Amino acid sequence: MFGWVRSRALYVEIARFLVLIAVILGVIWLLGSLGHLDLPFIITVLPLIFQGAAITLAATAFILPVALGVGFLVGWARFSRNPLAYWVTTLFVEIFRGTPQLVLVLAAFFIGLPLVAPAGANPQVLAFWVGSFALALHSAAYQGEIFRAGFQSVPTGQIEAAHAVGLDSWQTMKEVILPQAFRVSLPPLGNEFANVVKDSSILGFLGVLCIVLCSRDLAGWGRQIAPLTFNVNTAVFSWVVIAIVYFIIIYVMSTIMLAVERRLRVPGLEAAL
Amino acid sequence: MSSSHPMIKAENIHKSYDSLRVLKGVSLSVDKGDVLVIVGPSGSGKSTLLRCINLLVYPDSGSIWIDGILTTHHEVRPEWVREKVAMVFQSFNLFSHLRAVDNVTLGLRKIKGINPEEAREAGIHLLKSVGLEDKIDEYPANLSGGQQQRVAIARALAMNPKVVLFDEPTSALDPEFISEVLDVMTRLANEGMTMIVVTHEIGFAKGVADHLVFLEGGRVLEEGGAREVIESPRRRRTQEFMSKILG
Ligand SMILES: Nc1ncnc2c1ncn2[C@@H]1O[C@H](COP(=O)(O)OP(=O)(O)OP(=O)(O)O)[C@@H](O)[C@H]1O
Numbered sequence: 166m167f168g169w170v171r172s173r174a175l176y177v178e179i180a181r182f183l184v185l186i187a188v189i190l191g192v193i194w195l196l197g198s199l200g201h202l203d204l205p206f207i208i209t210v211l212p213l214i215f216q217g218a219a220i221t222l223a224a225t226a227f228i229l230p231v232a233l234g235v236g237f238l239v240g241w242a243r244f245s246r247n248p249l250a251y252w253v254t255t256l257f258v259e260i261f262r263g264t265p266q267l268v269l270v271l272a273a274f275f276i277g278l279p280l281v282a283p284a285g286a287n288p289q290v291l292a293f294w295v296g297s298f299a300l301a302l303h304s305a306a307y308q309g310e311i312f313r314a315g316f317q318s319v320p321t322g323q324i325e326a327a328h329a330v331g332l333d334s335w336q337t338m339k340e341v342i343l344p345q346a347f348r349v350s351l352p353p354l355g356n357e358f359a360n361v362v363k364d365s366s367i368l369g370f371l372g373v374l375c376i377v378l379c380s381r382d383l384a385g386w387g388r389q390i391a392p393l394t395f396n397v398n399t400a401v402f403s404w405v406v407i408a409i410v411y412f413i414i415i416y417v418m419s420t421i422m423l424a425v426e427r428r429l430r431v432p433g434l435e436a437a438l
Numbered sequence: 439m440s441s442s443h444p445m446i447k448a449e450n451i452h453k454s455y456d457s458l459r460v461l462k463g464v465s466l467s468v469d470k471g472d473v474l475v476i477v478g479p480s481g482s483g484k485s486t487l488l489r490c491i492n493l494l495v496y497p498d499s500g501s502i503w504i505d506g507i508l509t510t511h512h513e514v515r516p517e518w519v520r521e522k523v524a525m526v527f528q529s530f531n532l533f534s535h536l537r538a539v540d541n542v543t544l545g546l547r548k549i550k551g552i553n554p555e556e557a558r559e560a561g562i563h564l565l566k567s568v569g570l571e572d573k574i575d576e577y578p579a580n581l582s583g584g585q586q587q588r589v590a591i592a593r594a595l596a597m598n599p600k601v602v603l604f605d606e607p608t609s610a611l612d613p614e615f616i617s618e619v620l621d622v623m624t625r626l627a628n629e630g631m632t633m634i635v636v637t638h639e640i641g642f643a644k645g646v647a648d649h650l651v652f653l654e655g656g657r658v659l660e661e662g663g664a665r666e667v668i669e670s671p672r673r674r675r676t677q678e679f680m681s682k683i684l685g
């Protein structure tokens with residue numbers, strides 16, 4: 166399946182990875198020499214950060230497929246001539262694209278959560294799910310627009326030619342419209358995926374809200390936080406690590422997206438890529 | 439050879455877009471193996487008439503028969519009609535994501551269910567017949583206009599149609615590429631293909647066409663033998679039009 170990865174491309178990839186590692190080590194050395202490294206702080210904060218990274222990955226793993234699926238259907242409906250599908254999805258896009266993610270996530274928490282919460286459920290976990298769902302719908306609105314533009318980029322002459330060959334509407338969609346719409350949509354989709362990863366940080370607000378409002382585990386939270394007496398000098402370290410974690414996740418993702426784009430590249434359609 | 443019915447017969451075709459009446463009762467008939475050229479000013483309904491014949495659009499009223507089969511009254515699927523009546527467009531309309539040979543064989547693979555290897559053989563054969571044996575795996579963006587239009591002709595022939603419609607096949611081409619396309623069309627006509635060609639290439643019309651129809655304002659203003667209508671049109675409007683396109 167990966168036979169298309171030429172050995173030269175593989176070397177370039179390995180070289181880039183080594184440079185990346187070197188940069189990270191350099192940053193750590195720089196932090197140390199500037200006095201931002203404080204071992205007890207690091208030992209306390211690193212597990213918290215990796216826990217956060219795991220939550221980010223979990224949120225992304227939920228949001229991306231949901232948003233991709235819904236976004237694809239929304240884009241298709243906005244491209245179609247079915248008036249009902251068109252108006253419903255247009256309303257959806259206008260609402261979810263025009264509202265800041267923070268507002269959506271808070272609305273999910275204050276309005277959505279009480280509606281869906283079964284008795285005895287862990288509010289912190291539920292908050293995560295309704296928050297992720299709100300973010301998924303927000304991204305779906307954007308991805309819907311990306312797919313709509315992709316669908317509309319296919320010249321009507323080619324659709325007519327497909328019919329003239331004898332393909333029915335479904336075959337025309339599958340053989341002519343989708344392959345081109347998908348290629349044109351890939352680069353903006355890659356950007357949107359990176360946004361999804363970064364925007365999942367908004368879910369962190371829900372963690373804080375939960376701790377304050379759900380009044381469950383305040384003491385536990387205090388115990389975790391207590392050793393981290395705030396000190397800008399040492400806190401810089403955690404911000405750098407968080408930035409690196411985000412960078413790695415997004416780097417891996419965009420490398421995969423780029424490989425897919427290269428694999429599907431076709432002369433004449435690459436202007437859009 | 440002598441069949442009792444024409445290959446294409448259209449009777450009293452009407453077509454409007456909203457309040458715009460484009461075709462106002464057009465009738466024509468093309469025998470098997472004949473070439474009909476349609477000329478007429480811009481907006482006279484030439485493209486609309488071709489689209490009605492392969493049911494890319496449905497006429498509002500009137501009847502069309504393809505090889506004796508009535509197609510306009512929803513007794514046959516439009517896809518069936520389009521397999522029998524192929525079309526070549528002014529702007530080529532090749533599928534950008536497919537190589538030349540895959541453009542040609544899409545219908546064979548997806549409609550007739552022919553396996554890819556066999557389809558490719560057939561596609562290569564068709565591309566050779568339009569002089570493109572060295573462009574088989576090229577993408578449309580890497581082909582000249584004349585080459586793209588020849589691929590489009592090969593694509594039209596792939597489904598083994600009874601009729602090929604050409605909608606101004608050379609008017610988007612740079613002058614240097616026009617003759618290579620007209621040559622292919624001429625050969626196709628000589629091989630006995632039934633064709634309807636919208637074109638203002640008067641040399642082609644005189645040399646290849648059997649009949650000519652002059653369309654204006656959605657009506658057939660004059661028709662007859664191609665050479666006869668071009669050289670000695672009977673109506674004044676036709677005379678004016680002919681002298682204009684003859685330059
Ligand atoms: N899908 C459509 N919707 C609305 N109006 C249309 C449509 N297709 C064609 N028309 C109109 O119908 C009229 C006839 O168009 P048509 O394309 O058949 O003319 P034509 O003779 O092929 O002209 P040209 O030489 O410019 O190609 C034009 O006024 C055109 O604007």
Ligand SMILES: [Mg+2]
Binds near residue numbers: 485
């Ligand atoms: Mg036209």
